[in-house]
Amino acid sequence: MPESWVNLGERIGSDLHVDLSGPGSRRAVLIRALRDAVREGWLAPGTRLPPYRSLAADLGLARNTVADAYAELVAEGWLTARQGSGTRVAERAAPPKRPRKPKPAPVRPATPAHNLRQGTPEAASFPRTAWLAAARRALSAAPDEAFGPGDPRGRIELRRALTDYLARARGVRVDPERIVVCSGFAHALRLLFDGSRGAGGGALRGPFGVESYGLRFHREILEGSGVRTVPLDLDEQGARVEELTEEPRVRGVLLTPAHQFPTGGPLHPARRAAVIDWARTSGGLVLEDDYDGEFRYDRVPVGAVQGLDPERVVYLGSVSKSLTPAVRIGWMVLPMQLVDGVLAAKGQREAWASVLDQLTLADFIASGQYDRHIRRMRQRYRHRRDQLVTALAERAPHITATGIAAGLHAVLRLPPGTEASAVKAASWQGIELDGLAEFRHPRAAMPAGDGLVIGYSTPGEHAYGAAVEALLRALPPSDALSESPSR
Amino acid sequence: MPESWVNLGERIGSDLHVDLSGPGSRRAVLIRALRDAVREGWLAPGTRLPPYRSLAADLGLARNTVADAYAELVAEGWLTARQGSGTRVAERAAPPKRPRKPKPAPVRPATPAHNLRQGTPEAASFPRTAWLAAARRALSAAPDEAFGPGDPRGRIELRRALTDYLARARGVRVDPERIVVCSGFAHALRLLFDGSRGAGGGALRGPFGVESYGLRFHREILEGSGVRTVPLDLDEQGARVEELTEEPRVRGVLLTPAHQFPTGGPLHPARRAAVIDWARTSGGLVLEDDYDGEFRYDRVPVGAVQGLDPERVVYLGSVSKSLTPAVRIGWMVLPMQLVDGVLAAKGQREAWASVLDQLTLADFIASGQYDRHIRRMRQRYRHRRDQLVTALAERAPHITATGIAAGLHAVLRLPPGTEASAVKAASWQGIELDGLAEFRHPRAAMPAGDGLVIGYSTPGEHAYGAAVEALLRALPPSDALSESPSR
Numbered sequence: 001m002p003e004s005w006v007n008l009g010e011r012i013g014s015d016l017h018v019d020l021s022g023p024g025s026r027r028a029v030l031i032r033a034l035r036d037a038v039r040e041g042w043l044a045p046g047t048r049l050p051p052y053r054s055l056a057a058d059l060g061l062a063r064n065t066v067a068d069a070y071a072e073l074v075a076e077g078w079l080t081a082r083q084g085s086g087t088r089v090a091e092r093a094a095p096p097k098r099p100r101k102p103k104p105a106p107v108r109p110a111t112p113a114h115n116l117r118q119g120t121p122e123a124a125s126f127p128r129t130a131w132l133a134a135a136r137r138a139l140s141a142a143p144d145e146a147f148g149p150g151d152p153r154g155r156i157e158l159r160r161a162l163t164d165y166l167a168r169a170r171g172v173r174v175d176p177e178r179i180v181v182c183s184g185f186a187h188a189l190r191l192l193f194d195g196s197r198g199a200g201g202g203a204l205r206g207p208f209g210v211e212s213y214g215l216r217f218h219r220e221i222l223e224g225s226g227v228r229t230v231p232l233d234l235d236e237q238g239a240r241v242e243e244l245t246e247e248p249r250v251r252g253v254l255l256t257p258a259h260q261f262p263t264g265g266p267l268h269p270a271r272r273a274a275v276i277d278w279a280r281t282s283g284g285l286v287l288e289d290d291y292d293g294e295f296r297y298d299r300v301p302v303g304a305v306q307g308l309d310p311e312r313v314v315y316l317g318s319v320s321k322s323l324t325p326a327v328r329i330g331w332m333v334l335p336m337q338l339v340d341g342v343l344a345a346k347g348q349r350e351a352w353a354s355v356l357d358q359l360t361l362a363d364f365i366a367s368g369q370y371d372r373h374i375r376r377m378r379q380r381y382r383h384r385r386d387q388l389v390t391a392l393a394e395r396a397p398h399i400t401a402t403g404i405a406a407g408l409h410a411v412l413r414l415p416p417g418t419e420a421s422a423v424k425a426a427s428w429q430g431i432e433l434d435g436l437a438e439f440r441h442p443r444a445a446m447p448a449g450d451g452l453v454i455g456y457s458t459p460g461e462h463a464y465g466a467a468v469e470a471l472l473r474a475l476p477p478s479d480a481l482s483e484s485p486s487r
Numbered sequence: 488m489p490e491s492w493v494n495l496g497e498r499i500g501s502d503l504h505v506d507l508s509g510p511g512s513r514r515a516v517l518i519r520a521l522r523d524a525v526r527e528g529w530l531a532p533g534t535r536l537p538p539y540r541s542l543a544a545d546l547g548l549a550r551n552t553v554a555d556a557y558a559e560l561v562a563e564g565w566l567t568a569r570q571g572s573g574t575r576v577a578e579r580a581a582p583p584k585r586p587r588k589p590k591p592a593p594v595r596p597a598t599p600a601h602n603l604r605q606g607t608p609e610a611a612s613f614p615r616t617a618w619l620a621a622a623r624r625a626l627s628a629a630p631d632e633a634f635g636p637g638d639p640r641g642r643i644e645l646r647r648a649l650t651d652y653l654a655r656a657r658g659v660r661v662d663p664e665r666i667v668v669c670s671g672f673a674h675a676l677r678l679l680f681d682g683s684r685g686a687g688g689g690a691l692r693g694p695f696g697v698e699s700y701g702l703r704f705h706r707e708i709l710e711g712s713g714v715r716t717v718p719l720d721l722d723e724q725g726a727r728v729e730e731l732t733e734e735p736r737v738r739g740v741l742l743t744p745a746h747q748f749p750t751g752g753p754l755h756p757a758r759r760a761a762v763i764d765w766a767r768t769s770g771g772l773v774l775e776d777d778y779d780g781e782f783r784y785d786r787v788p789v790g791a792v793q794g795l796d797p798e799r800v801v802y803l804g805s806v807s808k809s810l811t812p813a814v815r816i817g818w819m820v821l822p823m824q825l826v827d828g829v830l831a832a833k834g835q836r837e838a839w840a841s842v843l844d845q846l847t848l849a850d851f852i853a854s855g856q857y858d859r860h861i862r863r864m865r866q867r868y869r870h871r872r873d874q875l876v877t878a879l880a881e882r883a884p885h886i887t888a889t890g891i892a893a894g895l896h897a898v899l900r901l902p903p904g905t906e907a908s909a910v911k912a913a914s915w916q917g918i919e920l921d922g923l924a925e926f927r928h929p930r931a932a933m934p935a936g937d938g939l940v941i942g943y944s945t946p947g948e949h950a951y952g953a954a955v956e957a958l959l960r961a962l963p964p965s966d967a968l969s970e971s972p973s974r
Contacts, residue, residue, distance in 0.1 A: 024655070028787070035658065035794070068787075076658060076790040077759040090760060119836075123635040128626050131843075135622060139615050144947070147613040147811040149606070168511070171522065171563065183670065183815075186834055194681070217834065272564040273577060300515070300555075303563045307522070324634040326842035328670075347704065349606075352670055354841035355813035356618075460631070 026061055030069040038078045038089050047089045049079065113430030114467035118262065118409035118455030125377060125461075126324045130369045131360065137367075138359035146359060150351025152343045154181025154331070157362035162331055165365050166317070170293055171303025173310040174333045180342050183328040183353045185289065186221060188316050191332070191345045192287075193225035204285070206251035211239045212444035213263050213436065218254060218289075231441035234260065237268035241275040244284070252285035253278075257305045258293040262439050262453045264403015264411050272305050279312040285335075286313045292321045294374050297382040297405040311335045319361065321408055321457075322374055329353045329361055377457075381408055384456040384464055391468050398478040401454075408457035411436065418476040419450035426452070426474040431467065513548055517556040525565045525576050534576045536566065600917030601954035605749065605896035605942030612864060612948075613811045617856045618847065624854075625846035633846060637838025639830045641668025641818070644849035649818055652852050653804070657780055658790025660797040661820045667829050670815040670840045672776070673708060675803050678819070678832045679774075680712035691772070693738035698726045699931035700750050705741060705776075706928065718928035721747065724755035728762040731771070739772035740765075744792045745780040749926050749940045751890015751898050759792050766799040772822075773800040779808045781861050784869040784892040798822045806848065808895055808944075809861055816840045816848055864944075868895055871943040871951055878955050885965040888941075895944035898923065905963040906937035913939070913961040918954065 020029050037043045049055070052066040059066070070087050073079040081087045138157075146155070153159065159176035166172035182188045193204055207228040210219060219229050230247055233240045238260055244250055253275065257267035267275075279286050288305050296302070306315035310333070318330030330353075334342060346352065364370050388410060389401050401410040414422055419435040426433050436451035459467045507516050524530045536542070539553040546553070557574050560566040568574045625644075633642070640646065646663035653659035669675045680691055694715040697706060706716050717734050720727045725747055731737050740762065744754035754762075766773050775792050783789070793802035797820070805817030817840075821829060833839065851857050875897060876888050888897040901909055906922045913920055923938035946954045 031787075035790070039660070039794070072787060072789070075753070075756055077756045077763075077792070077795055080756075120635050123633070124631040126631075126634040132623055132626055136619055139619055142615075144611040144613075146610070147813045148610040148945075149812055150815075173526070183839055184837070186837060187839075266562070269562055269564045269567070276564075300559060302559070303522070305564070307526070308564055324842075325636055325836075326634045326838065328637075328838055328841050347673055349812075350671070350673055351813065351815055352674075354815050354844045356844060357841045458635075 020059070027065045027068050027072075030059070030061065030065065031072050034069060034073055035076070035078055038073075043089045045089050045091045048085075049087045049089070051086065112427075112432040114432065114463070114470050115458045116426075116431055116433040116454050116456070116467055116471065117458060118434065118453050119458075120325060120455070121321055121323070121377065121408060121457050122380070122460065123324070125380070126326070127369070127373050130373070131364065134363040134367065134369060135356070135360040138363040139356065141363075142359050146355055149349040150355055152180070152346045152348065152350055152352075154179065154351070154353065155355060155358040155362065158329075158358045158365075161362040161365040165370065166304075166315070166333065169371075170290060170301070170315075170317075171307045172315050172333055173307050174315075178310070178334050178336055178339060180332045180334060180339065180346070181353050181358060182330045182332060182346070184318050184320060184325070184330045185291070185316060186217065187352065188330055188332050189218065189221040190225075191342050192314070192338075193222060193227055194345065204251060206249050207247065208287075209239075209241075209244050209247070209250055209253035210441065211255065211260060212441045212446050213439045214254075214256070214261060214441065215439065219441065222254075229441065231444040233444075233446040234263055234265075236265065238265050238271050239267060241267075241271050241278060244275070244278050244282075250282075250284060252287060254287040254289060255305070256289045256291065258290055258302055259296075259404065259406045261289070261291060262409060262411055262436070264407070264409075266302055266404060267305070272308065276305070276308045276312060280309065284312075288313050288315045290315060290317045292407040293317070294322055295378055295381060295407050297378065297385065301406075306333060311337070314338065322377070323370070327357050327361065329357055380461070381457055385410060387464070388454065388456055388468055388471075391472060395472055396475050396478075399475055402451075409453055409455045412452045412454060412475070414450040414452065414476060416450055419452070422450075422452055422474060422476050425476075426471065429470040429474045431470050431474060433471075507546070514552045514555050517546070517548065517552065518559050521556060521560055522563070522565055525560075530576045532576050532578045535572075536574045536576070538573065599914075599919040601919065601950070601957050602945045603913075603918055603920040603941050603943070603954055603958065604945060605921070605940050606945075607812060607942070608808055608810070608864065608895060608944050609867070609947065610811070612867070613813070614856070614860050617860070618851065621850040621854065621856060622843070622847040625850040626843065628850075629846050633842055636836040637842050639667070639833045639835065639837055639839075641666065641838070641840065642842060642845040642849065645816075645845040645852075648849040648852040652857070653791075653802070653818075653820065656858075657777060657788070657802075657804075658794045659802050659820055660794050661802075665797070665821050665823055665826060667819045667821060667826065667833070668840050668845060669817045669819060669833070671805050671807060671812070671817045672778070672803060673704065674839065675817055675819050676705065676708040677712075678829050679801070679825075680709060680714055681832065691738060693736050694734065695774075696726075696728075696731050696734070696737050696740035697928065698742065698747060699928045699933050700923065700926045701741075701743070701748055701928070702926065709741075716928070718931040720931075720933040721750055721752075723752065725752050725758050726754060728754075728758050728765060731762070731765050731769075737769075737771060739774060741774040741776060742792070743776045743778065745777055745789055746783075746891065746893045748776070748778060749896060749898055749923070751894070751896075753789055753891060754792070759795065763792070763795045763799060767796065771799075775800050775802045777802060777804045779894040780804070781809055782865055782868060782894050784865065784872065788893075793820060798824070801825065809864070810857070814844050814848065816844055867948070868944055872897060874951070875941065875943055875955055875958075878959060882959055883962050883965075886962055889938075896940055896942045899939045899941060899962070901937040901939065901963060903937055906939070909937075909939055909961060909963050912963075913958065916957040916961045918957050918961060920958075 052070055053063055056063045056066040074081050078090055079087050080090045156176060158181060159179040162179055163174050163176050166174050182191060205226060207230050208222055209232050210229045212231040212234050222229050230250060232243050239255055244253055259266060275286055278284060290304055293301050304315055306313040315333035319327050385405060392399055399412050402413050403411055419437060423435045434453050436449060440448060539557055540550055543550040543553040561568050565577055566574050567577045643663060645668060646666040649666055650661050650663050653661050669678060692713060694717050695709055696719050697716045699718040699721055709716050717737060719730050726742055731740055746753060762773055765771060777791055780788050791802055793800040802820035806814050872892060879886055886899050889900050890898055906924060910922045921940050923936060927935060
């Protein structure tokens with residue numbers, strides 16, 4: 001036994017050794033040792049501890065040190081000290097039964113060989129050096145008040161940078177007063193809808209139109225807030241927004257106009273106009289989810305619908321696709337009449353999104369680094385998309401990538417009835433991906449199509465070729481339809 | 488008129504000039520100019536635009552440039568193109584009426600000369616250099632996957648650093664599996680209670696005990712989630728937790744055991760034991776708000792109540808007082824049975840708190856910078872508290888600062904009936920602060936006391952002396968009681 005272990009047992013009638021070698025002062029070490037001894041049950045409830053003078057002598061410690069340790073443990077409730085009865089282990093300090101062994105963490109599936117699940121940019125591409133340089137500039141320049149209570153709108157530096165950027169790159173009609181910074185898309189939806197604190201209060205409680213294919217968690221946030229979702233059919237012109245007029249009580253609609261998620265088409269100009277007309281006539285609200293609007297490979301990105309009427313559209317964006325989901329920053333460009341409600345829902349002094357990241361992102365945008373990064377990634381993702389399309393044309397010509405050349409994902413249309421087996425085949429090939437069915441609204445009326453949603457941005461640069469090869473092996477053969485007559 | 492302004496009017500029958508001098512390609516500039524012209528109503532709905540060939544000739548641009556610009560604006564819905572009818576300004580592009588002028592931002596009170604409102608650490612003390620150094624180390628060392636989807640528990644690096652720190656500094660019984668990182672205290676409460684998604688679901692829907700004096704926004708989050716709050720009286724031993732047994736349906740209790748907020752006493756050891764006994768007997772939950780537990784000036788801080796029973800206590804902390812509220816990071820140390828519910832409420836892939844800040848904080852703690860900062864601030868705040876207490880003793884001996892020597896605020900007890908006028912007098916002296924009444928539960932049964940809550944951490948180092956001087960001028964004179972017989 002090392003010398004730093006000291007036997008307490010002689011004094012208290014049990015063979016208790018405590019380790020006095022840990023880091024910190026002797027007092028701190030003694031406190032920890034005694035606390036552990038009580039906790040772990042080595043010192044039973046009711047046990048009388050030796051007088052502090054005796055223990056101090058035994059341990060070679062100053063009397064004050066031991067007296068302080070006793071006092072500390074009395075204050076914490078481990079020990080009790082009563083006049084005349086000395087210091088004892090408290091009666092209730094030991095739990096009535098051993099605490100349950102911590103449940104193991106929910107099993108996460110082993111990392112698949114190839115991750116083609118949509119939703120995240122290439123993690124390795126995060127521009128660490130440029131970001132750190134922006135952080136250094138931003139933190140050096142920040143006024144002291146930046147480290148005080150946060151403005152619930154978000155830092156003015158960031159709202160100014162976003163105003164310039166969104167007007168220039170996305171055609172958004174914006175000024176800093178109508179921007180509210182948040183920590184991402186989910187946070188934005190919660191601020192708009194959540195419970196009694198949601199920005200719209202009763203106004204946003206009615207049903208909302210959503211696209212028949214979309215992200216499940218968007219639907220879940222709306223439905224979880226008591227907002228029924230009404231699926232709109234999709235056709236080659238995008239969401240059939242004219243269906244909104246058939247549901248007289250619909251209060252708004254959530255759309256992905258630049259690049260329908262996941263099916264991949266843009267909203268037709270006539271539909272863009274129609275949904276604004278509907279909003280003006282009915283008093284409804286359009287939520288524009290511009291999740292990947294910067295990434296268009298065949299032409300300059302189409303501007304935001306919000307530009308048609310900023311008082312009827314909430315424009316929503318974030319850095320989750322353009323930069324990384326690790327920077328938890330999103331933004332809402334709001335109709336003026338919603339600003340106060342959203343701020344009230346956010347909380348008086350709550351910044352939510354890291355103020356340090358907000359300042360850094362403001363510099364990153366204003367210094368041109370954000371544009372530079374997007375240009376770089378646009379080129380990279382475009383190349384990946386081309387690589388996928390070419391491989392399909394050459395080796396699986398019966399399967400095509402649909403949708404416009406844009407974004408971080410593609411949809412491969414499959415022969416009817418082959419999706420489920422293709423997802424399974426992909427899993428056998430070590431590929432993580434989703435079928436189209438994963439994104440279908442449970443009450444969608446339009447015919448279901450079979451397809452795979454391929455997130456080509458997710459793999460590392462060197463892993464992508466192998467992922468495409470594995471995918472080709474998982475695709476149904478050209479005669480798959482005749483092989484599954486039962487569907 | 489500068490040469491870059493081009494007259495479009497000749498072709499379209501109105502005197503319209505567009506500015507082609509802006510940044511970006513000629514195409515982008517033309518698109519912006521035409522879009523603005525439609526938006527602002529200079530080009531009326533229905534106006535036919537000149538054929539692109541003619542406009543290209545007029546402007547000295549390539550035909551493709553103008554054709555592309557028209558196509559873009561058609562895609563965005565500003566223009567319509569019909570075979571045979573040419574390109575026209577869309578009918579509904581102009582809003583039916585001028586959008587309302589943006590409402591001015593809610594008026595914020597002018598910055599007072601002296602900010603003595605409790606709640607924030609000294610903003611100027613944020614250790615920018617040490618933080619940036621930690622960020623540089625952390626971002627260089629981070630694996631690529633750190634920039635992918637976040638673990639809703641929080642980064643393992645941070646949970647490990649917190650495990651070491653909280654066990655050592657606060658006596659918390661903790662392992663990384665029971666820590667969930669969040670973006671601050673409000674976020675933690677929402678994860679526990681909010682709506683149908685709250686971690687406890689039905690289990691946390693019953694009434695909760697709270698201290699009769701506390702932060703209003705804590706009460707509001709609970710009540711906003713349908714949780715009735717039951718105020719517990721406070722006495723010189725802290726919250727009278729025995730009152731919990733008188734309300735048989737109470738599901739839990741929210742306490743500030745280390746340093747009652749705002750009245751300033753620690754929870755007595757017997758009460759610490761009693762509340763754990765109550766929780767075990769009743770199946771209730773204790774929420775331990777350890778908001779400033781590190782800042783004790785008279786002795787080593789008392790350890791957390793959580794150490795008495797980690798399966799009955801949720802331990803809550805953040806960097807908002809110890810470092811800055813600008814870093815939006817808090818933590819919950821949870822009973823194992825609540826972990827899955829909190830994660831479900833947080834959302835599958837949501838990090839909420841900036842992953843970059845999480846990594847930086849992990850390094851900041853592990854490298855000893857966090858302890859160093861706290862030691863430095865402890866010394867500084869202790870000095871400020873001493874300065875306040877000394878000034879009171881010398882110049883307003885009828886008024887004393889109550890509570891233990893701890894934290895970032897003090898409560899000055901006032902003669903009965905003088906609080907409201909003292910708050911008003913403080914305002915006249917240019918001081919921002921709150922009276923005790925601000926923190927009183929509306930249904931509190933205990934007698935109300937008069938007092939001022941002084942946040943001595945808020946002013947800058949050089950401003951503090953003047954703030955104390957101003958405060959002394961605002962305090963009621965020693966014969967104030969006899970002056971206000973009506974109360």
